[in-house]
Amino acid sequence: MCVSFVKQLGVRWFVTSLTLICVVAVAMGTASAEDAALDTKSRTAGETLPPDAEALARNVARQTYLVLDTLERRHIAAPQREELLKIIVPGLFLLSDTSVTDEIAQSLAKCETADAFAELLLKRWQPMRRTPLEIERMSATIVASLESQLGHLRLMKVKEYAVEEQFRANRYVGLGVRLGTTQMIHRGTNAASYPMFSQVLPGGAAERGGVPNEAVILEVDGKSTRDVEVKTLLDWLRGPAGSEVILRITAMEIASREKLPDRDVTLTRGVIRFDSVFGMDRTPVSRGNLRFDLSEPIGCLVVQGITGSTLQELRDAEVRLRAGGIxxxxxxxxxxxxxxxxxxxxxxADGLLDGGTLWHRHERDAETRAETADRECLFRGMPLVVVVGQYTGNAHAAIAAALQDAGRAVIVGQSPPFDGTVATGVPLSDEQHVLWMNTARLTRSRADRTWPLKPDHPAGPPVAMTPAEQVRLSAKPRTVMVQAAQAAQQFVRRNGTVVARDDSASALFPQNLTENENRLRLQQSAREPVFRQRQLFPASSRLPESLLPEVRRVARELLKTLPP
Structure with missing residues (x-):
């Protein structure tokens, strides 16, 4: 059976998995019931922790104190510190005894500084009995246990949070690429994992530098990328706008599939902007088809994301829509x-409304405030139909609710899962980490309405793939990728649909592609590590087939209310 397992998944994967299994087994074996005891003599004579591991354990303990302090001050619904500690202590000490858990939580809750908390926690937790890997993962374990109770909880480094903020503002600084990995033998060495540019985005530094799709990165500023972790690689590739990075790359000639010689390219990092509003054919509003139906003055905009440029994209779309008689x-x-x-x-929401209250915002230890709109009112005079569903994002759902409460839009579809909680990033006092957590709650501007948002015209659900077609992809083995591409193609042929990809920059295959072009795109998607089919849309529309009749009916009814 083991031989068959190795043949299926590869010797390399098997060895890695075996190593991980051994690590887990060691970790489980070293955690005994003695760890739960409140024995301050746990540091026996001569039993010390290596300096690096000691420092690591103290840093994690201090970080835990700062996380608890931040939650207690800013989380919209976090309990007192002792209750928070009761959440994390059982998993940390492998406890099932409630009385022991309560005693440890009470003693830790009395600590008034991060250093005192760290000292007491290390005495109780006995880190000398853990491996460095287990100590390093302690922070993730603590955050995960808190998230299971509080929701929307994520601890990240300041640098990682800054990148996310760039995406939200649509001012991401980078090379304009998507990363993947590939197994390759380079210059006679053993096969190893190298990063590759799975896609070079239009308008980015990589495209301007002539870097092809699927180019393999051999070096970054003279440092080898052989078997380098993705996190480390991202640190090498990222930098401020205007700075340069030198890459050594290799690639295959597309037509002949012959390997091209290695070469160096110098790229200048710059701001990469992504479109967030699209037309019916899934192209940007500047050149896309904005008509819902060619025979009627009904338009359609697909609001894929909420970024710093979305409002301006809607303003640009309004000019085209009015010029087209929508x-x-x-x-x-x-x-x-x-x-x-x-x-x-x-x-x-402010830009779409003509004054009034959007919603009421509640924060911990702060007065409730009403957030209001001015008088801009984009698409003034045009009735709006907003389509929502189970994958509608939280920010999208809040906008739709504000439009519904103001009587500005008719909502069609299924209720989104948004429950009114708002997550934001709060810096820890160590100035090195940011905690993403629920810091506010929105209530509707109309007191008689609550969350989740209820459509005025329920419709759906969306078309679903058969179990055989819902193929989950990994980076390997290759046969799985081919099967996924074939399954997607079969669905396209049978239902006349295109596939919505779970992708931040491109979510749909344009419906005007030829069959060969669609096949190539499906195959390209199949090579990516993540390929999840969320919803499937008719080739003539961005909307699910089950929603089309109701959306068309509601839009036509609104059209009848307008003067000739």
Whole structure:
């Protein structure tokens, strides 16, 4: 059986998995019931921790104190510190005895400084009995246990948070590429993992530098990328706008599939902007088809993301819509599953409304405030139909609710999962980490309405793939990728649909591609590590087939209410 397992998944994967299994087994074996005892003599004579591991354990303990302190001060619904400690202590000490858990939590809750907390925690936790790997993972274990109770909790470094903020503002600084990995033998060495540019984005530094798709990165500023972790590689590739990076790359000639010689390219990092509003054919509003139906004055905009440029993209779309004689507008809010920027959501809702209250915002230990709109009112005079569903993002759902409460839009589809909680990033006092957590709660401007948002016209659900077609992809083995591409192609042929990809920059295959072009795109997607089919849309529309009749009916009814 083991031989068959190795043949299927590869010797390399098997060895790695065996190593991980051994690490887990060692970790489980070293954690005994003695660790739960409140024995201050746990540091026996001569039993010390290596200096590096000691420092690592203390840093993690201090970080835990800062996380608890931040939660207690800013989380919208976090309990007192002792209750928070009761959440993390059982997993940390492998306890099942409630009385012991309560005693440890009470003693730790009395600590008034991070150093005192760290000292007491290390005495109780006995880090000398853990491996460095287990100590390093302690922080993630603590955050995960808190997240299971509090929701929307994520600890990240300041540098990582800064990158996320760049994406939210649509001012990401980089090379304009998507990364993947490939196994390759280079210059006679053993096979190793190298990063590759799975896609070179239009308008980015990589495209301007002539870097092809699927180029393999051999070196970054003279440092080898052989078997380098993705996190380390990202640190090498990122930098301020205007700075340069020298890459040594190799690639295959597309036509002949012959390997090209290694070469060095110098790229200048710059701001990469992504479109967030699209037309019916999934192209940007500047050149896309904005009509819902060619025979009627009904327009459609697909609001894929909520970023710093979304409001301006809507303004640009309004010019084209009015020039085209559009009188009713459909806004598709279904594909924004990752939208969580409520600052931009407020600006967009403000831009779409003609005054009034958007919602009420509640924060811990602060007065409730009403957030209001001015008088801009984009698409003034055009009735709006907003389409929502189970994958509608939180920020999208908040905008849709504000439009519904103001009587500005008719909502069609399924209720989004948004429950009114707002997550934001709060810096820890160590100035090295940011804690992403629920810091506010929104209530509707109409007191008789609550969350989740309820559509005025329920419709759906969306078309689903068969179990055989719902193939989950990994980076390997290759046969799985081929099967996924074939399954997607079969669905396209049978249902006349295109596939929505879970991708931040491109979510749909344009419906005007030829069969060969669609096949090539499907195959390219199949090579990516993540390829999840969320919803499937008719080739003539961005909207699910089950929603089309209701959306068309509602839009036509609104059209009838307008003067000739």
């Amino acid at each position: 009188r009713v507008l459909v806004l598709d809010f279904q594909a924004g599953a990752q939208s969580d920027d409520f600052h931009q959501a407020r600006l967009i």
